[in-house]
Amino acid sequence: MLVLSPLLVPLFTALLTALLAKHEAWRKGASLLGSLLLLLCASLLLVDVVAGGRQSVALGNWPLPFAIELAADRLSAALVLITALLGTAVMLYELRWIETASVGPGLHPLMHALLASVGAVFLAADLFNLYVWFELMLICVLGLLVLGGARRNLEAAFKYFAVSMLGTLLLLGAIGMLYGATGQLNFAALHESALRPEVASALPVYVGLILLALLLKAGAFPLFAWLPASYHTLPAPVLALVGGLLTKVTAYALLRLLGDVFVTTPSMLIESLGWLAVITMLTGVLGAAYHWDLRRILAFHIVSQIGYLLLGIALATPSGAAGATYFLFHNMLVKGNLFLIAGLMWAAAGHYDLRRIGGLYRSQPLLALLFLVNAFSLVGVPPTSGFWGKFLLLREAFAQGRFVWGGVALMVGFITLYSMSKIWLEGFWKPHPSDEPLNVAVSAPVPVAAYVVVAGVSLIILIMGIFPEPFVRYAETATGVFWTTGGMQ
Amino acid sequence: MSLILMFTISLVVAAGVLLVLSRDIFRLIVGLAVLGSATNLIVFMAARPGSLIPPVIEAGANQLSTLAANPLPQALVLTAIVIGFALLCFALVLGAALSRNGGHDDVDRMQAAEPPDTDPVKPSVLEE
Numbered sequence: 001m002l003v004l005s006p007l008l009v010p011l012f013t014a015l016l017t018a019l020l021a022k023h024e025a026w027r028k029g030a031s032l033l034g035s036l037l038l039l040l041c042a043s044l045l046l047v048d049v050v051a052g053g054r055q056s057v058a059l060g061n062w063p064l065p066f067a068i069e070l071a072a073d074r075l076s077a078a079l080v081l082i083t084a085l086l087g088t089a090v091m092l093y094e095l096r097w098i099e100t101a102s103v104g105p106g107l108h109p110l111m112h113a114l115l116a117s118v119g120a121v122f123l124a125a126d127l128f129n130l131y132v133w134f135e136l137m138l139i140c141v142l143g144l145l146v147l148g149g150a151r152r153n154l155e156a157a158f159k160y161f162a163v164s165m166l167g168t169l170l171l172l173g174a175i176g177m178l179y180g181a182t183g184q185l186n187f188a189a190l191h192e193s194a195l196r197p198e199v200a201s202a203l204p205v206y207v208g209l210i211l212l213a214l215l216l217k218a219g220a221f222p223l224f225a226w227l228p229a230s231y232h233t234l235p236a237p238v239l240a241l242v243g244g245l246l247t248k249v250t251a252y253a254l255l256r257l258l259g260d261v262f263v264t265t266p267s268m269l270i271e272s273l274g275w276l277a278v279i280t281m282l283t284g285v286l287g288a289a290y291h292w293d294l295r296r297i298l299a300f301h302i303v304s305q306i307g308y309l310l311l312g313i314a315l316a317t318p319s320g321a322a323g324a325t326y327f328l329f330h331n332m333l334v335k336g337n338l339f340l341i342a343g344l345m346w347a348a349a350g351h352y353d354l355r356r357i358g359g360l361y362r363s364q365p366l367l368a369l370l371f372l373v374n375a376f377s378l379v380g381v382p383p384t385s386g387f388w389g390k391f392l393l394l395r396e397a398f399a400q401g402r403f404v405w406g407g408v409a410l411m412v413g414f415i416t417l418y419s420m421s422k423i424w425l426e427g428f429w430k431p432h433p434s435d436e437p438l439n440v441a442v443s444a445p446v447p448v449a450a451y452v453v454v455a456g457v458s459l460i461i462l463i464m465g466i467f468p469e470p471f472v473r474y475a476e477t478a479t480g481v482f483w484t485t486g487g488m489q
Numbered sequence: 490m491s492l493i494l495m496f497t498i499s500l501v502v503a504a505g506v507l508l509v510l511s512r513d514i515f516r517l518i519v520g521l522a523v524l525g526s527a528t529n530l531i532v533f534m535a536a537r538p539g540s541l542i543p544p545v546i547e548a549g550a551n552q553l554s555t556l557a558a559n560p561l562p563q564a565l566v567l568t569a570i571v572i573g574f575a576l577l578c579f580a581l582v583l584g585a586a587l588s589r590n591g592g593h594d595d596v597d598r599m600q601a602a603e604p605p606d607t608d609p610v611k612p613s614v615l616e617e
Contacts, residue, residue, distance in 0.1 A: 128565055135572045142579060152602040154587050158514070159599070161580055165521050166509070169528045172569055176532030179562065232615075233602050293604070293615050353614045 002048055003057045003072050005041035006080045006119030009034060010087075014112035021105035028095055031108040035088040038115065042077075042084040049077040056125065065189040069125040074478035075325060076122045079252060082329060083122070083245060085460075086336045087115045089453045090241045093340055096447040098347070099235040103147045110147070111241060114140040118245050122252060125187045127175050130253060134171065134217070138164050141246065144238050145230060156230035163226040167216035174209035181206065187261050194262050195485060207262050208269055211254070218250035220310060221280040224303045228287065231302075232295035232352075236343025239295060244336025247302055248328055251309040255328075258313055259321045259482035267316075274314030278408045281307025285415040289422070294342040294352045297419060298335070301378065304412060305331050308393060311405060315396050321479035323392030326472055330385040330464060334377045337457040341371050344454065345427055347446045354423060359432035366451065368428050373458045375420040377465065380413050385464035388472060490539055494530065501527040514584045514594040521580070525573040529566050536562035 013034025020027040049055055049072050056071035058064050072080065090111070094100055100107060117136035124130040138161075145157035179185055181202055182193035193199055219227040231243055258265055258273075284304030288297045309331070312324025342352065348364050349357035361368045377384035380391075390413060397406035464471050505527055508520025536559040544560035546553050588594040591601075604612040 128568075132568065132572070135576075139576065139579070142583075146583065150601075151587075151591055154583060154590075155599040156602045158580075158583055158587060161576075161583065162509075162517060162521065165576065165580075166524075169521075169524050173528045173531045176528070176535045176562070176565070179532070179565075180535030180537070229602065291612055293612070296612075296615075351614075355614060 001057070002041060002045045003055045003070050003123060005045065006038065006084070006123060007070070007116050009038045009041055010112040010116035010119065013038075014109040014116065017108035017112060018105075024105075027105065027108055028091075031112065032088075032091045032095070034112060035084065035091040035115070038119075039081075039084040039088050042081040042119075045072055046077045046081050048072075049074055065184060065186045068129050069186055070120070070123045070129075071125040072123055074474065075252075075256070078325075078329065078474065078478065079122045079332075080119050082332050083115060083118050085457075086241065086244050086332060087111075089336065089340070089457055090237045093240070093343075093447075093450045093453045094237040095449050097235070097237055097343070097450065099343070100237060103149075103235065106143060106147055107238070110140050110143045111238065114144070114241065114245070118249050121249050127178065127185045127187070127190065129185075131168075131171055131175055134253075135168060137246065137249065138168060141242055144234060144242065147238075148233065148235070153233050156233040159226050160230040163223070164217060167213045170209055170213035170216070174206050174213060177209070178206040187256075191261050191263070194264055200264060203262065203264065204266050204269060207258075207265050210257060211269060211273070214250050214254050214257075215276065215310075218247050218254065218306050218310070219280075219303050220276055220306060221283050221303075224280070224284070224306075227303060228291075228296055228299040231299040232293060236339060236346065240336040240339035240343070243299065243302055243339050244332050247306050248309070248332050248335075251306060251313070251324075251328060254310070255313050255321060255324055255482075259316075259479065263483055263485055270314055270316050273310055274402070274405055277307045277310030277314050278405050279307075280304070280310060281412045282408060285412050285419065288419045289415055292354045292426075294345060294354065294423065294427075295339070297423065298338055298342060301338075301416065301419070302335060304416065305335065305378075307412070308390065308409065311397065311409060312393050314405075315393070315400060315402070316483055317396065317400070318476070318479055318482050318484075319396045319399075320393070321482040322472070322476040323389070323396055325475040325479050326392055326468075327389035329471065329475070330377065330389045330461070333457055333461055333464075334374055334386065337454060337461070338374050338378065340450070340454050340457075341367065341374060344446060344450060345371075347450075349427070349432065354426035356433060357427055358430040359428075361428040363432075364446075366455075370451075370454050370458050371424070371428070373462060375424065377461050379417045379420055383462065383465050385461045385468070385471075387465060388468040392472065392475075491534070491537075494534055494538070498527050498530045498534070501530065512596045514588055514596060515581075517596060518577070518580045518584050522573070522577050525569075525577070529569050529573070532562055532569060533566050 016030050017027050020030055054073040056069055058067035058069050060067055117133045120133040142157050142161055146153055182199055184190045184193050194203055216223040281304045284300050288300035291297050308327055309324050312320050344367055346352050349360055351357050377386040380386040394406050505520050505524030508516045511517055540558040542557045544557045604615045607613045
């Protein structure tokens with residue numbers, strides 16, 4: 001039953017926080033408790049999975065290929081734990097956050113429903129179920145986007161809706177056709193059916209459609225324009241949750257479907273995925289280098305980092321999948337944390353645009369240190385988690401003779417460094433452009449809890465960088481059977 | 490039967506794509522709804538429609554007749570219809586809110602969340 005907890009706990013919390021709409025303190029308390037309980041359940045689930053292997057629940061008392069199956073293997077369990085960790089961090093950060101104080105009682109139920117749907121995507125072992133949870137995720141994000149109520153929020157939500165809806169419809173259509181061809185929806189059963197010769201000939205069309213739908217939702221080139229057009233309208237804690245989880249969930253779905261379920265996907269599709277990955281990381285980072293708004297810079301970096309994840313998937317070996325998995329662990333934390341840091345920079349200096357802020361090194365030395373750790377991790381500088389993520393991916397790329405892919409990935413690292421030094425020079429070193437004291441736009445002091453949260457996540461990032469061995473080994477065991485035909489039990 | 494369904498679906502998809510390419514908010518939403526219906530028809534097609542025998546186990550028998558219609562795609566389509574309807578309602582309210590407080594329903598003029606294009610080189614400052 002522990003397998004169901006990453007879905008049930010946040011759903012229950014969402015319900016509870018919705019009922020407590022009129023009592024703000026109680027609502028925040030319930031939301032925090034719910035996320036702590038989720039963290040506990042996710043940790044127990046991980047311990048269970050490490051000790052006893054894959055845990056699965058077949059709902060509705062049906063035998064397996066027909067029942068809706070929720071299953072946690074090593075990959076899913078770890079991702080659920082990271083989701084819970086990020087969720088708890090965001091709830092703590094949001095406790096006294098000024099930006100979200102006026103958005104109304106819808107915030108907490110939506111954030112917890114988002115956590116539930118993300119957890120459920122990680123656990124889904126059934127293609128249609130995967131689609132349903134993607135839909136719930138879409139609805140929650142739309143709700144979070146319109147919460148602000150201003151015209152910019154509504155426009156962002158509409159752009160997000162129009163593009164995501166197309167992706168969703170493509171996904172549903174592809175699932176329908178795949179069901180028509182195989183008669184199966186369960187992952188393990190699909191894995192078996194996909195090997196049958198009469199299915200294998202038509203498989204590239206269906207898998208290609210699913211790939212297209214998921215690439216659109218992941219924000220891959222050339223279908224990423226919706227991402228930097230909508231994310232920056234969210235307040236910082238929500239942005240950290242959405243930016244840290246959403247596109248990564250889609251990358252997980254791609255890794256699971258290509259690496260574990262449809263392992264016989266023809267090399268032409270995989271090869272094009274690799275080139276798309278390379279173009280995605282390059283265009284993403286170039287967009288980031290062009291912009292001055294902190295949230296936009298980081299939103300473009302999401303696109304760029306998705307490129308690395310797709311590269312790991314396109315390498316199509318267990319080592320490539322392990323690299324992508326480690327990168328996924330690292331990126332969810334670092335990306336979420338960088339958005340939280342951007343929020344702290346906004347609170348301390350008064351604006352998200354780098355041309356309007358400055359002097360943070362003098363006024364907030366601790367924030368400067370935390371930013372450096374996370375920025376170095378995003379770039380991939382050695383004592384941080386990002387180095388090992390990129391190292392694993394690049395080693396595998398060069399081992400396979402993919403010198404162009406690896407070379408571009410290295411170059412993108414340098415442009416990321418440029419973009420991060422821009423934030424450092426403009427936000428931290430340069431004196432504040434206005435003569436008025438700092439903190440002009442925001443009257444409330446920067447909450448201490450927010451600092452503690454950011455420092456805590458940074459510590460995890462440092463630990464992952466200094467002692468990478470257990471994490472890398474975990475990723476390698478989690479993806480050991482990927483890209484092999486006998487893989488799924 | 491399959492041929493008729495196939496041509497119907499193609500027609501619906503064509504209509505949906507035409508509407509989605511429109512710059513008008515409501516045409517776009519209706520286009521997405523039409524495309525959604527086409528997708529539901531595709532999922533429905535997966536059942537290989539043709540059998541009119543309901544998927545109900547006859548009294549006395551202990552398993553479903555092999556000639557009965559496949560109930561699973563119908564369940565899937567039902568789920569998809571419910572979700573699609575919820576999203577459609579949300580989108581209609583969103584579209585109404587957009588065209589009411591902005592005074593236009595032109596998708597190309599949706600620039601409120603973008604930096605104003607005063608400076609041709611650098612993106613200008615995006616004020617709150």
